[in-house]
Amino acid sequence: MRADVPLRPMGMAPAVLEPERRTRHFFRPVRVVFLLLVSCLALTFYYTQVVVPGGEDSDSFIPTTSYALVLLLINLDLIGVVVLLLLLSRNLIKAYFERRHRLIGSGFRTKLVAAFIGFSLIPTVLLALVASGLVNKAVDVWFSDQIDRVMRDSYEVARMQHAGHITLAVNSARAISHEIFREDLLLPAQRDILISAMARKRVEFGVAGIEVYSAKMETLTRSLDPDVPAGVLDLPVGQLVLQAINGKQENNTVQEAPTGRLVRAAAPIAASGRGGEVGGVVLVDAYVPESLLAKMDGIGRQYEEYKQIKAMKNPIKAGAYLFVAVITVLILFGATWFGFYVARSITVPIQRLAEATEAIAQGDLSVRIDAKATDEIGTLIESFNRMTTDLQSGKSAIEAANVSLRQNNLELDRRRAYIETVVATIAAGLLSIGKNGIITNFNPSGERILGISADRFHGRSANDVFKEFGLTLFQTLYDRMLVDQRDDLTMDGTAEVEGKFLTIALHGSRMKDEMNQDLGIVLVFEDLTELLKAQKVAAWQEVARRVAHEIKNPLTPIQLSAQRMRKKFFEKASDFERVFDESTNVIVNEVTSLKHMVDEFSKFARLPAPQLVQQSLHDVINEVVALYRGAHKDIELVVSLDEDLPPLKFDWEQIKRVLVNLLDNSIQAMSQKGRLWLTTQYDTKRRRAVVSIADEGSGIALEDQEKLFVPYFTRKKTGTGLGLAIVRRIITDHEGHIQAGNNHPKGAIFTFELPV
Template sequence: MPQDISYLLDDIRSGYEDYRQLRLFQNPIKGSLLITLCLITFLIIFVSIWFGFRLAKSITEPVKMLAEATHRVAMGDLDFSLEAKGKDELSSLVLAFNIMTQDIREARRRTEETSRQLRKSYGELEHRRRYIEIILQNVTAGVISIDRQGFVTLMNKSAASILNMSSEQVIGKPYLQLLTKDQAKEFEEIRQELSLSPKGTLQRPIRIEIKEKTLSLLASFTILRDQDERSLGVVIVFDDLTELEKIQRLAAWREVARRIAHEVKNPLTPIQLSAQRLRKKYLDKLDDEARPVFDKCTNVIISQAKELKHLVDEFSNFARMPAPRLRSTRLDGLADDVLVIYRAGHPNIEFKLDVPERLPDALLDPDQIKRALINLLDNAVVSMPDGGKINIQITYNTAGNEICLSVSDTGPGISPKDLPRLFEPYFSKRKGGTGLGLAIVNSIVADHNGRILVENNIPSGAKFVLIFPIT
């Protein structure tokens, strides 16, 4: 056999042997390859999943971190910053969020500083406002402010007391609604005169009637202007001169009474004595025709001289009211002593004394109080010529530690228009009256640091109430 073929056969034999061996190892190799392939597949899947989770985490963690940071910002926590990793879009978003947080923190700091300064300024303004209000409420002068539209914006305590109005009745209302037609006309004239004033201020006396009471006021009107000289309204400052005028009139009348008493009293005694002497010396020497005329004339001179002397005594007493000599006094006993005289002298009038069981003593001048009581009783008796009832009531006010003495009658009463002048000297509606009785009563009450009230007696008549402090 040729050698080439022999080699081929050997190769074939060797290849067959290899084939047979491969046939024997086919299944194990196939299983190994399958196992290897499965392991590689599982490894690829695991790596893919791990990479997917890793990639997802790298995306969700910054987003979650931003969400938590946003919640903290929403809750007011600005003192933190986020850590930015990498240079991707999420890192840029985190950097932008940090910048935004810093801006918000700075803005909040500036806002808090501004708020603190505003609170401080508001506190100072509120303190000044309260201080000004305290000053306005405690000044004795009345202060009223009116804005440009004519509405009342301010009214202090003194103004409310002087005008006898509460601030709730006035503030927020047009001032024209609070005035009568005549008062509104007068205030319109004042407004026009004020607008023409170069200094923007005007002062004038005003007499105004409020609730049947005439007040004498000295008012100053001033235009309120801002920094740009624009008018903001008018402020009115006024003082009540009513009592001062009464005091001045009383002092003037006392001076007049003193001079009248001095000038008239001196010739009265010689006139009276001369008439009495003429009557004594010549009455029996005249004939029957001249004697009645002489008798009547001398009697008229003597009686008129006595009346003038009584009038001069009243003037003198009014002009020289002595200072009260205070001592412990029981008003019930004093009133009872006075009523004994009046009950006997006026049987057509019923006198009644109403006194509580326990009445404390008061520190008074009994002589002056008796005089005041007599003056009031005289006026009450004269007002009831046909008879009536007079009631004296004494009460004790424990809250104010005051004792009240009231005299009421059933006469015609007092006209409302006469009330403002009731205690003025020489003001009298009674024929032949001097007008000094109530003036003396008022002076006595004032000297005792008391006060006097006049009321209508129900159903008719007048009622005078004298109020004195116990001590």
């Protein structure tokens, strides 16, 4: 079953583009590796069954240790299996992720492959278990204790056989030597008796030959076995005879002959009537035939090889298990590969159908699928072709509707041009940002206020523009609207743009269409520099008026006290001392109050510039917290510090003063008893350190929230109204922001931010 689809490759979804080509790319290396593996397995079988056994001796039933080539082939087999497993695992993992992402045809392909694996898994595993058991039993029998005992006994018999020949020769030579001495057979008169006696002794002892030599190494007699090859008994014996004569002791030697092995033993014959003298030497030959020698050597060699191979018992088992595992994996691999092959013949038409659907979604209604299938998939493809024909016939109707839409679009363009004209003529600056973060509009008033051409804004990322021109206030408001998903936000602050210092009031609004879909953000800003200058003049005038008023208030009791003392002094009144004490106390208290107020005003008016140093904000917080925990036993301080907060630049003493003022206000609001929460948080997106101080006090009235940081505004009976004004001044000098609100369920919360 196959379907050919004339599709354009442009715009195709990557998940369904050219599936047949990708499938061919997968099956091609699989075929190559599979053929190489089959070849290696065939060579392995040939060498293990034909070459290696054929190179052994016919009488050996234990294999030799020359397995280098076989082990190499086994390693190649293992490598081939691993490569096949990797290829198969790659395709299985690919099928898993396709199934997980719900790609077309992935579910059916997975089920089909799982069915093939399931049908082959049970018999294959049973076969592997049975074969492994048989291999294990066969190897155990091969290297059993009985086999080991038989090999060891055979080796001992062969060794004892060789030692027996030597013992026979030595004992025979000793016995014959004693008999010759006892019978005095070395005398010339006894020569015939010596010859016949030696012939008899050769037969009696069953040796290959007996030779008698005089002390002068003359041959007195030789009795040789005619069945022994003549060349064997003709081996030189002079050295052995000379050693027996000179050493006066028995000697033996083993000589290798072309057709066997000759064991010779020489025994000295004592001379009659001469104590300690050697009268002659008797030489006994024991012959080991070549056939017996070969069997003895073969038994010894087989026993040594058996011990070597027994040491390889576990590797032999491992090799057999490996062979069983290779066959098992090949069966499972064949089932899986066949499952993929069958699934491909079904899923490829489905994927081609998906490609054609994607082409139609991109507007190509001329696409057709040339179906050669005759089953249900072929019926589906025919239905699809009919559908595309119907869609193409309806395209003309859609194009007619497009004409009407174009007219409507022209009307919309006219309205858009009108709106752009309004935007271009308003006095406030306007900057619009699409939901993709690109600046789409920047009006002439904005160019005038900031002194920057609109060409340097249009079509660029808002974050890049704000960073390039140092528009931190714009960046802060934009980030907060994105993070908090706010529809409106207003902020004010200062900015240095192109060398010009501006005080800007900034308002952000989120743009939405009729379907309430997000279109981006509009920033409207105004230059408040001149307005703030006028406000500052008015504010300082108000401050001067209030300072004059605050100074005038303590002067009245000071004046009245001085006048009272003067009157009592001139009247020489009896209660002058009491009046003097009361009046001076009033004067001192009022002067102290006046001095405190002047000091606070002086601190506010002449607050030094912050000395910014890169350091840890948590260190100064911990220092302040330690002071308050020791001084206020009824205050519970709950501290939560963000470990991710990096070091930042700030003035240690000024930030410490901010924390002290805020903590003092909270403690006084709780009447010296309750819980205080001090937390820090690192805003990674805006790169700001956020510090919050919350209490359980009486809270802040709504009408007072905007006046808290105004100089000389206070609700305390003994307050000067400069503490929070100084706090705001310090935070502003650090390019930060502070705000106050009510804590839930009760109390107040002060939050300030510092740039990182």
